[in-house]
Amino acid sequence: MTGLFTGIISFLRSVVTEISDMGAQVGKSAGGVSKSYVRVLKVRMRSRDPHIKKGGLTCMQLHFDPALCMGCHFCELACSAVKHGVFSPSRARISVTSEYHIDGDLKTEARYCDGCHKCVDACPSEALHLEDGYLVVDKDLCTQCDICVEECPNGVIKDLEDYGIAVCDSCSGDPQCVKWCPVGALTYGEKAALEKGGSMVG
Amino acid sequence: MDSYAGYVLRVNLTTKEVKREPLRRDWARDFIGGKGLGYRYLCEDVDPLVDPLSPANEIIFMTGPLSATLVPCTGKCEVITKSPATGTILNCAIGGSLANQLKFAGYDALIITGKAPSPVYLRIKDDDVSFVDAKGLWGKGCHETEEAIRSSEGPFTVACIGPGGENLVPMACITSEFYRQAGRGGVGAVMGSKNLKAIAVSGTGYIGVDDMPGFLDLVYRKMKEETLTDANLWAYTDGTSVLVEASQAAGILPTRNFQDGTFEGFEGISARAVKGARVHKKACFGCPLGCGNYISSKGVFVEGPEYETLALAGSNCGIGDLSAVARFNALCDDLGIDTISAGNTAAFAMELAQRGIADLGLRFGEVDSYLEVPSLIAYRKGIGEDLALGVRHLSSKYGGRKFAMEVKGLEFPGYEPRGSWGMSLAYATSDRGACHMRAWPVADEAYGSLDPFTFEGKAQLVIDGQHRNAVKFSSIVCDFWAISLESLAEILSKALSREMSADDLILTGERIWNLGRLFNVACGMRRKDDTGPDRIFEEPLKTGSAASRMIPREGFEAALSEYYRLRGWDEDGVPTREKVESLGLGELRLGG
Numbered sequence: 162m163t164g165l166f167t168g169i170i171s172f173l174r175s176v177v178t179e180i181s182d183m184g185a186q187v188g189k190s191a192g193g194v195s196k197s198y199v200r201v202l203k204v205r206m207r208s209r210d211p212h213i214k215k216g217g218l219t220c221m222q223l224h225f226d227p228a229l230c231m232g233c234h235f236c237e238l239a240c241s242a243v244k245h246g247v248f249s250p251s252r253a254r255i256s257v258t259s260e261y262h263i264d265g266d267l268k269t270e271a272r273y274c275d276g277c278h279k280c281v282d283a284c285p286s287e288a289l290h291l292e293d294g295y296l297v298v299d300k301d302l303c304t305q306c307d308i309c310v311e312e313c314p315n316g317v318i319k320d321l322e323d324y325g326i327a328v329c330d331s332c333s334g335d336p337q338c339v340k341w342c343p344v345g346a347l348t349y350g351e352k353a354a355l356e357k358g359g360s361m362v363g
Numbered sequence: 364m365d366s367y368a369g370y371v372l373r374v375n376l377t378t379k380e381v382k383r384e385p386l387r388r389d390w391a392r393d394f395i396g397g398k399g400l401g402y403r404y405l406c407e408d409v410d411p412l413v414d415p416l417s418p419a420n421e422i423i424f425m426t427g428p429l430s431a432t433l434v435p436c437t438g439k440c441e442v443i444t445k446s447p448a449t450g451t452i453l454n455c456a457i458g459g460s461l462a463n464q465l466k467f468a469g470y471d472a473l474i475i476t477g478k479a480p481s482p483v484y485l486r487i488k489d490d491d492v493s494f495v496d497a498k499g500l501w502g503k504g505c506h507e508t509e510e511a512i513r514s515s516e517g518p519f520t521v522a523c524i525g526p527g528g529e530n531l532v533p534m535a536c537i538t539s540e541f542y543r544q545a546g547r548g549g550v551g552a553v554m555g556s557k558n559l560k561a562i563a564v565s566g567t568g569y570i571g572v573d574d575m576p577g578f579l580d581l582v583y584r585k586m587k588e589e590t591l592t593d594a595n596l597w598a599y600t601d602g603t604s605v606l607v608e609a610s611q612a613a614g615i616l617p618t619r620n621f622q623d624g625t626f627e628g629f630e631g632i633s634a635r636a637v638k639g640a641r642v643h644k645k646a647c648f649g650c651p652l653g654c655g656n657y658i659s660s661k662g663v664f665v666e667g668p669e670y671e672t673l674a675l676a677g678s679n680c681g682i683g684d685l686s687a688v689a690r691f692n693a694l695c696d697d698l699g700i701d702t703i704s705a706g707n708t709a710a711f712a713m714e715l716a717q718r719g720i721a722d723l724g725l726r727f728g729e730v731d732s733y734l735e736v737p738s739l740i741a742y743r744k745g746i747g748e749d750l751a752l753g754v755r756h757l758s759s760k761y762g763g764r765k766f767a768m769e770v771k772g773l774e775f776p777g778y779e780p781r782g783s784w785g786m787s788l789a790y791a792t793s794d795r796g797a798c799h800m801r802a803w804p805v806a807d808e809a810y811g812s813l814d815p816f817t818f819e820g821k822a823q824l825v826i827d828g829q830h831r832n833a834v835k836f837s838s839i840v841c842d843f844w845a846i847s848l849e850s851l852a853e854i855l856s857k858a859l860s861r862e863m864s865a866d867d868l869i870l871t872g873e874r875i876w877n878l879g880r881l882f883n884v885a886c887g888m889r890r891k892d893d894t895g896p897d898r899i900f901e902e903p904l905k906t907g908s909a910a911s912r913m914i915p916r917e918g919f920e921a922a923l924s925e926y927y928r929l930r931g932w933d934e935d936g937v938p939t940r941e942k943v944e945s946l947g948l949g950e951l952r953l954g955g
Binding site: 228231232233234235238239241242243245246247248249250251252258259260261262263265267269340341343344 | 467591642
């Protein structure tokens with residue numbers, strides 16, 4: 162059983178690698194092609210147990226496809242609007258870079274929570290924890306020591322002056338950045354199962 | 364709370380004075396923002412007779428109340444000044460993220476006057492405003508300038524000029540994010556005249572509305588039902604290049620300096636060609652349509668070419684090779700000159716040679732000499748000294764007035780008016796000279812179902828378009844979202860917490876349009892300036908759907924009279940006192 166799963170997962174991983182390679186090399190076709198691949202991927206993923214858990218944690222998470230992103234920053238605006246009631250990318254828990262460089266490169270990157278949860282492990286006051294699989298901060302316990310800010314490998318966690326520690330809780334399973342992304346560059350799914358698939362089912 | 368930032372930043376480059384003052388709410392109510400509010404500030408501060416390249420002229424970067432929100436297609440920033448190309452009032456939009464950063468930094472507008480003693484760039488990080496020495500950047504192209512500023516300042520939005528602006532070329536543009544331009548009317552030269560190489564802005568603040576959940580619900584619904592629809596998605600699937608095929612079919616694709624309306628080599632510069640070279644889609648901040656096509660063609664990278672460039676620097680120069688147009692485009696963007704005016708100017712010089720009137724070394728369809736044009740213009744080298752001053756200057760000096768395709772000194776955009784007669788009226792009456800961004804009757808005529816070869820109903824069509832776009836560019840919503848005024852009013856009402864109707868917006872559009880006209884009248888503009896080149900009245904087109912068509916001069920003049928009458932202007936194109944007062948402009952005193 163394990164072997165079969167590993168086989169499927171390594172196949173899926175190869176598909177994902179193929180997509181991202183295409184995105185890097187020929188974004189023009191990836192724009193059209195990767196969408197359909199992602200659809201296929203989703204269908205395949207849905208056919209598996211929809212409640213894959215690891216230590217009780219859900220593996221649902223954000224996924225970003227730079228080949229599709231065109232730099233509209235709707236994700237940042239939506240995040241700050243929903244979490245803080247204002248439009249303010251500096252308060253968003255996701256940030257996108259989409260900028261031209263003189264060598265012809267169009268740098269397209271996103272910083273977002275990929276669910277590594279190093280912040281949870283690092284939090285000395287246990288203020289950061291998971292509820293139903295979503296990252297939350299217990300403001301009563303948080304001392305704003307900023308260790309989580311430093312530990313976050315993606316630079317997503319912020320200590321906002323008028324708010325405190327701001328983390329991505331995936332909007333409790335209905336991420337607004339994904340909802341507003343007009344081109345499907347941001348998706349929400351079980352990519353963790355792909356990236357950490359071996360160990361998860363191991 | 365409403366979606367204005369609430370403050371205006373005033374910068375005097377002569378005195379280095381920096382002042383943060385509250386937004387004039389009374390003016391914001393009457394003129395909204397963007398184009399309209401920029402006009403209002405300019406009219407207050409600047410003498411209409413000012414020399415556009417003198418320190419007393421202002422350059423205003425104006426956002427709108429919808430900038431820096433989730434309302435779709437709100438990424439543009441309006442640049443307002445008196446134009447060195449036309450001597451008229453001028454607003455010109457630039458995409459990218461400048462408007463958003465200004466709002467997040469806390470400003471609805473940045474108003475710059477004076478002249479720095481030596482080259483500087485203006486650095487704005489929220490409340491922290493400073494003048495940074497730019498002597499080392501002077502002479503550099505826009506791309507290198509932007510990269511250099513970003514590498515020293517971090518992720519700032521940069522809007523800068525290249526050699527074109529530095530050398531006060533009247534067709535100099537402002538470039539931001541490499542491939543976004545405030546292209547028309549010489550805004551870049553105004554920056555150059557102030558020794559202002561760039562502005563760099565980064566904002567960490569916020570913009571709010573009273574009822575955020577309600578606002579988000581409304582905007583999301585509008586986006587799904589009215590933005591991401593077939594009427595607008597051409598911007599994403601193709602971009603503006605889709606108009607090449609449309610214009611060719613309608614017989615209005617400018618060809619060899621508007622000698623004809625179809626181009627035998629159109630396929631080489633078509634949407635299909637652009638799509639074939641596309642490597643990525645690119646949007647402005649706050650736009651789900653993402654019209655930008657980042658292409659790679661024979662070693663040339665450029666976001667574009669847009670339709671206007673494909674038409675004026677492509678077919679109009681007899682060039683049907685995408686990589687050549689892409690290179691011309693990339694050069695213009697980097698050197699900081701407008702592709703529309705540069706393309707027209709090259710084409711005019713080519714026709715001078717074709718007719719044996721003068722030989723400036725340019726020929727229709729010859730790529731090598733054509734690719735020298737951007738640099739010659741930006742540096743005003745050799746024949747570039749003449750080319751830099753545009754078609755009107757060339758025709759005065761060398762001849763060819765009859766086929767000098769400009770109005771008020773601004774060169775034609777890419778829609779041959781003989782195949783869409785309403786466009787001739789749109790060009791003639793535009794506040795900044797020949798322009799497709801005020802009224803665009805071609806959508807209803809050559810591309811639509813209205814008879815393109817009559818003036819019947821066209822005066823009103825042009826007026827309606829001018830009001831609609833005045834309001835859109837004040838809000839600021841991009842041209843490419845064909846939003847209804849009802850929906851715009853609904854969104855503005857929610858963003859500003861006061862009820863507005865489509866009728867209110869039309870009246871506001873009319874007020875803005877008349878304000879611009881009052882400025883231009885004070886500059887000396889009259890009916891004599893509201894016209895077009897003889898070619899459109901005297902020479903029939905040769906091929907295509909509009910073959911044998913030309914515009915009857917008396918029909919045009921009658922339509923112009925009708926336009927004035929419908930507007931409440933006199934026969935010479937001056938707004939009547941009754942009209943001015945009815946729009947609440949009776950107390951207006953033009954500045955200076």
